[in-house]
Amino acid sequence: MVDLILTTFDWVPETPRGYVRDIRVRWALEAGLPYRVKSVPFRARNAEHFSHQPFGQVPWLTDGDVSIFESGAILLHLGNRSDALMPADRRNRSEATQWLFAALNSVEMASLPWSIFVFSGYTGDTLGWKRLDEFLEARLQHLEPVLAGREWLAGTFSVADILMADVLRLVDRFDGLAKNPACRDYVARATARPSFVKARADQMAHFAAAD
Amino acid sequence: MVDLILTTFDWVPETPRGYVRDIRVRWALEAGLPYRVKSVPFRARNAEHFSHQPFGQVPWLTDGDVSIFESGAILLHLGNRSDALMPADRRNRSEATQWLFAALNSVEMASLPWSIFVFSGYTGDTLGWKRLDEFLEARLQHLEPVLAGREWLAGTFSVADILMADVLRLVDRFDGLAKNPACRDYVARATARPSFVKARADQMAHFAAAD
Numbered sequence: 063m064v065d066l067i068l069t070t071f072d073w074v075p076e077t078p079r080g081y082v083r084d085i086r087v088r089w090a091l092e093a094g095l096p097y098r099v100k101s102v103p104f105r106a107r108n109a110e111h112f113s114h115q116p117f118g119q120v121p122w123l124t125d126g127d128v129s130i131f132e133s134g135a136i137l138l139h140l141g142n143r144s145d146a147l148m149p150a151d152r153r154n155r156s157e158a159t160q161w162l163f164a165a166l167n168s169v170e171m172a173s174l175p176w177s178i179f180v181f182s183g184y185t186g187d188t189l190g191w192k193r194l195d196e197f198l199e200a201r202l203q204h205l206e207p208v209l210a211g212r213e214w215l216a217g218t219f220s221v222a223d224i225l226m227a228d229v230l231r232l233v234d235r236f237d238g239l240a241k242n243p244a245c246r247d248y249v250a251r252a253t254a255r256p257s258f259v260k261a262r263a264d265q266m267a268h269f270a271a272a273d
Numbered sequence: 274m275v276d277l278i279l280t281t282f283d284w285v286p287e288t289p290r291g292y293v294r295d296i297r298v299r300w301a302l303e304a305g306l307p308y309r310v311k312s313v314p315f316r317a318r319n320a321e322h323f324s325h326q327p328f329g330q331v332p333w334l335t336d337g338d339v340s341i342f343e344s345g346a347i348l349l350h351l352g353n354r355s356d357a358l359m360p361a362d363r364r365n366r367s368e369a370t371q372w373l374f375a376a377l378n379s380v381e382m383a384s385l386p387w388s389i390f391v392f393s394g395y396t397g398d399t400l401g402w403k404r405l406d407e408f409l410e411a412r413l414q415h416l417e418p419v420l421a422g423r424e425w426l427a428g429t430f431s432v433a434d435i436l437m438a439d440v441l442r443l444v445d446r447f448d449g450l451a452k453n454p455a456c457r458d459y460v461a462r463a464t465a466r467p468s469f470v471k472a473r474a475d476q477m478a479h480f481a482a483a484d
Contacts, residue, residue: 117379117415128367132374139367156339156350163343166378168328175386178408179401190395190402194386204328 066091070120070265072101073272080262081232082269084121086133088261089224093146099268134166137221147224149217158216165225169205172198173233180236198233202242210244213251227252277302281331281476283312284483291473292443293480295332297344299472300435304357310479345377348432358435360428369427376436380416383409384444391447409444413453421455424462438463 068091070084084099091097102111107118114122115131122131123139130136141148141158149155176198178184185191208215215222230249233239239246252258279302281295295310302308313322318329325333326342333342334350341347352359352369360366387409389395396402419426426433441460444450450457463469 112415116419117375117412119379128364130367130371132371132378134374134378135367135371138370138374153339156341156346159349160341160343160346163345163349163377164328166374167343167345167381168330170378171382171385174382175405178404182400182404184399184401184404186399188395188397188399188401189393190390190399193389193393193395197389201328204323208327 065126066095066097067100067124068097069100069102069114069122069124070268071104073104074269079266079269081235082120082265083133083228085261085265086224086228087121087123087136087140088264089228089258090137090140090144090147090221092257092260093140093144095140095144099264101268101272134162134225137225138162141221147221149220151217154217158220158222161215161222162220162225165222165229169201169226170229172201173229173238176238177232177236180238198238199241202233202239202245206242206244209248219252219255223252227258276337277306277308278311278335279308280311280313280325280333280335281479282315284315285480290477290480292446293331293476294344294439296472296476297435297439298332298334298347298351299475300439300469301348301351301355301358301432303468303471304351304355306351306355310475312479312483345373345436348436349373352432358432360431362428365428369431369433372426372433373431373436376433376440380412380437381440383412384440384449387449388443388447391449409449410452413444413450413456417453417455420459430463430466434463438469 068084068087070082074082102108102120112118114129119131121133121136122129123136124130125139130139137147138159141162148158172194176194179191179194185195214220215226227249230239230245231253234246234249239249253262279295279298281293285293299310313319313331323329325340330342332344332347333340334347335341336350341350348358349370352373359369383405387405390402390405396406425431426437438460441450441456442464445457445460450460464473
């Protein structure tokens with residue numbers, strides 16, 4: 063019996079395809095956990111949707127009687143279910159957990175507003191844009207030597223790498239890693255993994271099927 | 274023997290005092306875990322600092338031989354150490370964990386860039402600023418009914434409330450909760466707790482001692 067159910071939108075516009083956050087969960091689940099995918103309407107978000115995801119976003123995961131939103135919380139939960147997603151050693155597990163938070167709260171905190179500005183063309187000569195650009199650049203400058211010195215963030219490939227690579231992948235889409243070759247190489251080796259390739263293809267097919 | 278050591282800066286300028294992120298950890302530790310506080314230079318951040326906190330920020334926590342950075346990771350760690358910081362029930366623990374991530378990745382992701390713009394006076398009539406303001410407003414609109422309907426995010430007061438209240442407190446400082454009375458009331462009742470009052474007073478005294 064399949065207990066793990068991933069819920070995502072039934073459809074999204076072309077631009078975000080390949081980058082919707084269910085890809086983080088698909089990627090983790092492809093490590094060998096059986097799951098199935100359900101859809102909720104993108105256009106008419108109903109009360110049941112908000113009961114699972116109070117911000118009206120996706121994804122969420124149900125595992126038996128537990129429903130979890132936030133990609134970070136879901137990945138931490140899955141990391142506790144599969145040895146393929148978290149190091150076995152206590153210290154490396156702690157390392158993976160802190161990097162999972164760092165991906166979201168030190169890097170994506172800077173990269174998401176940056177991406178919004180780049181995507182929307184708000185990168186004119188304003189002080190606000192410059193500040194966001196410097197904020198991201200500072201974070202990447204500190205991340206660069208870390209990723210130059212190790213293959214994965216916590217000894218072996220883990221949920222921390224899924225999050226960090228997915229966060230950096232969006233920056234790379236907008237050519238924001240030009241000055242950070244170790245970050246770019248890290249994204250390349252993470253996204254070359256069969257579990258990512260499968261997750262991405264599945265997401266693309268899922269949304270294409272609804273066109 | 275005290276195993277828990279919180280490290281923060283030796284000094285910071287006036288403006289961030291009361292809002293430096295070590296306050297999140299002090300607040301949690303005040304739940305009854307014995308700890309002591311160490312300082313690192315604010316101005317000359319050395320290699321040892323970066324070995325504990327790769328982005329050159331604070332705080333970090335050492336617990337015996339484990340060193341943890343990222344306030345979210347630290348609070349999750351402390352939540353697993355104290356019943357006063359995480360609900361006992363399995364489902365409520367999962368609820369607390371997802372809200373801990375939501376505070377960081379759904380709310381602070383929107384509120385931090387907003388705060389940077391407000392603090393720096395970049396709130397002129399630009400499309401970029403409007404987008405950031407709408408981003409935060411949308412998140413607060415969805416959070417409002419949640420906080421109107423419950424005292425704490427996951428049954429009892431938990432590390433999720435420490436993070437969410439601290440995130441919203443900075444928005445409130447810049448009068449960003451005017452349209453969200455339930456969010457404002459939540460900040461008021463969280464920050465009225467003796468553990469927050471003590472944590473804040475300790476942080477103020479710590480930085481004032483270095484003046």
